[in-house]
Amino acid sequence: xxxxxxxxxxxxxxxxxxxxxxxxxxxxxxxxxxxxxxxxxxxxxxxxxxxxxxxxxxxxxxxxxxxxxxxxxxxxxxxxxxxxxxxxxxxxxxxxxxxxxxxxxxxxxxxxxxxxxxxxxxxxxxxxxxxxxxxxxxxxxxxxxxxxxxxxxxxxxxx
Amino acid sequence: xxxxxxxxxxxxxxxxxxxxxxxxxxxxxxxxxxxxxxxxxxxxxxxxxxxxxxxxxxxxxxxxxxxxxxxxxxxxxxxxxxxxxxxxxxxxxxxxxxxxxxxxxxxxxxxxxxxxxxxxxxxxxxxxxxxxxxxxxxxxxxxxxxxxxxxxxxxxxxx
Amino acid sequence: xxxxxxxxxxxxxxxxxxxxxxxxxxxxxxxxxxxxxxxxxxxxxxxxxxxxxxxxxxxxxxxxxxxxxxxxxxxxxxxxxxxxxxxxxxxxxxxxxxxxxxxxxxxxxxxxxxxxxxxxxxxxxxxxxxxxxxxxxxxxxxxxxxxxxxxxxxxxxxx
Numbered sequence: 001x002x003x004x005x006x007x008x009x010x011x012x013x014x015x016x017x018x019x020x021x022x023x024x025x026x027x028x029x030x031x032x033x034x035x036x037x038x039x040x041x042x043x044x045x046x047x048x049x050x051x052x053x054x055x056x057x058x059x060x061x062x063x064x065x066x067x068x069x070x071x072x073x074x075x076x077x078x079x080x081x082x083x084x085x086x087x088x089x090x091x092x093x094x095x096x097x098x099x100x101x102x103x104x105x106x107x108x109x110x111x112x113x114x115x116x117x118x119x120x121x122x123x124x125x126x127x128x129x130x131x132x133x134x135x136x137x138x139x140x141x142x143x144x145x146x147x148x149x150x151x152x153x154x155x156x157x158x159x
Numbered sequence: 160x161x162x163x164x165x166x167x168x169x170x171x172x173x174x175x176x177x178x179x180x181x182x183x184x185x186x187x188x189x190x191x192x193x194x195x196x197x198x199x200x201x202x203x204x205x206x207x208x209x210x211x212x213x214x215x216x217x218x219x220x221x222x223x224x225x226x227x228x229x230x231x232x233x234x235x236x237x238x239x240x241x242x243x244x245x246x247x248x249x250x251x252x253x254x255x256x257x258x259x260x261x262x263x264x265x266x267x268x269x270x271x272x273x274x275x276x277x278x279x280x281x282x283x284x285x286x287x288x289x290x291x292x293x294x295x296x297x298x299x300x301x302x303x304x305x306x307x308x309x310x311x312x313x314x315x316x317x318x
Numbered sequence: 319x320x321x322x323x324x325x326x327x328x329x330x331x332x333x334x335x336x337x338x339x340x341x342x343x344x345x346x347x348x349x350x351x352x353x354x355x356x357x358x359x360x361x362x363x364x365x366x367x368x369x370x371x372x373x374x375x376x377x378x379x380x381x382x383x384x385x386x387x388x389x390x391x392x393x394x395x396x397x398x399x400x401x402x403x404x405x406x407x408x409x410x411x412x413x414x415x416x417x418x419x420x421x422x423x424x425x426x427x428x429x430x431x432x433x434x435x436x437x438x439x440x441x442x443x444x445x446x447x448x449x450x451x452x453x454x455x456x457x458x459x460x461x462x463x464x465x466x467x468x469x470x471x472x473x474x475x476x477x
Contacts, residue, residue: 187461
């Protein structure tokens with residue numbers, strides 16, 4: 001029996017386009033029968049946020065961070081040509097015309113293909129994000145778990 | 160016979176300095192007899208654009224993207240200290256004084272060393288870029304081809 | 319005897335949060351008994367600068383770069399929500415409250431754990447940085463040395 005290939009991606013960025021690249025590679029690798037993990041840390045956690053506000057107890061700074069960071073994949077901005085939010089709309093229109101999947105559907109597809117979506121507990125703590133605010137079926141772990149996955153990996157990327 | 164080592168780089172960024180880093184690593188790896196691939200996706204495609212405008216049929220949004228994105232390596236900006244375009248000029252002056260190769264020459268050298276330069280067809284489609292607008296001797300492929308190269312790679316980077 | 323696993327990180331970014339991610343992964347890998355190298359290039363070199371001004375002979379442009387770039391880890395900005403320097407202060411306050419180590423201490427810890435900290439000599443030259451301006455116990459090397467470390471590595475990241 002041959003062992004499965006492994007793809008492990010750290011998604012640090014909170015940009016729509018970079019998250020798209022991460023999920024396209026992840027879905028591709030899953031289709032190639034890789035064992036795939038996306039470890040969401042820092043601003044990359046925003047891709048996992050539910051799009052409605054969730055009532056959780058937060059202190060002042062956590063509330064501020066919660067309001068200022070995009071609530072879910074749909075609301076993330078572009079790494080360039082964002083034009084105060086017009087850029088993402090343009091890109092999404094073009095993607096629709098080309099039948100390319102938008103980010104929320106790419107995330108759904110990843111979950112259907114058993115891509116392991118991990119939220120970094122240390123940065124959740126720092127940014128004041130609670131489990132209730134994130135999508136279902138997320139794994140919660142830290143850098144040790146990431147290294148466990150990555151050290152035997154074939155494709156390791158930091159995005 | 161020992162197998163060749165493999166270096167596979169995803170160039171996502173459209174920044175002059177990041178593209179320089181990608182091409183310096185790629186040229187170094189080629190000199191060490193690695194099999195090297197740079198997979199240009201999203202804004203990284205701009206590094207492969209010819210520097211003159213090419214007449215191709217585009218719709219309104221594609222034309223707009225085409226005009227707003229830098230036309231070729233020479234016109235790309237810096238990831239920081241860009242200062243509305245003064246930064247790249249400063250960096251290029253310094254590089255000249257230190258006999259460091261500017262980006263267009265680094266790309267030429269990569270082609271001479273048989274570094275495989277791939278343009279991501281999916282994002283060409285999204286950004287409305289045509290083959291006629293890109294440099295010669297480019298390979299056109301998608302995420303599946305990237306994974307084929309990367310999964311047996313020794314050095315995999317996302318830049 | 320089994321060989322040690324290897325983690326090799328290129329730190330290109332000059333952002334406080336990205337450098338933190340790099341050093342957290344590096345310290346984690348060192349704790350897992352990996353052989354760890356961080357290769358600081360371009361803006362990532364700023365993490366290695368001493369925080370006081372050092373008298374070295376520089377030309378006009380080198381002086382300007384030296385003044386404009388952050389002098390050491392403590393003074394680096396965030397990749398997003400920087401808010402003209404208020405963001406880093408906020409993040410550092412939160413980190414303090416959560417007993418998370420700030421970047422300068424993460425760098426110290428890395429040195430105590432024998433993480434190899436490399437400064438890219440080519441970009442030191444371009445940015446006009448001198449050895450006297452950088453922390454002690456730094457290794458000075460170029461892209462060839464990086465590739466020597468990376469090609470046998472298990473975890474290779476570009477941050």
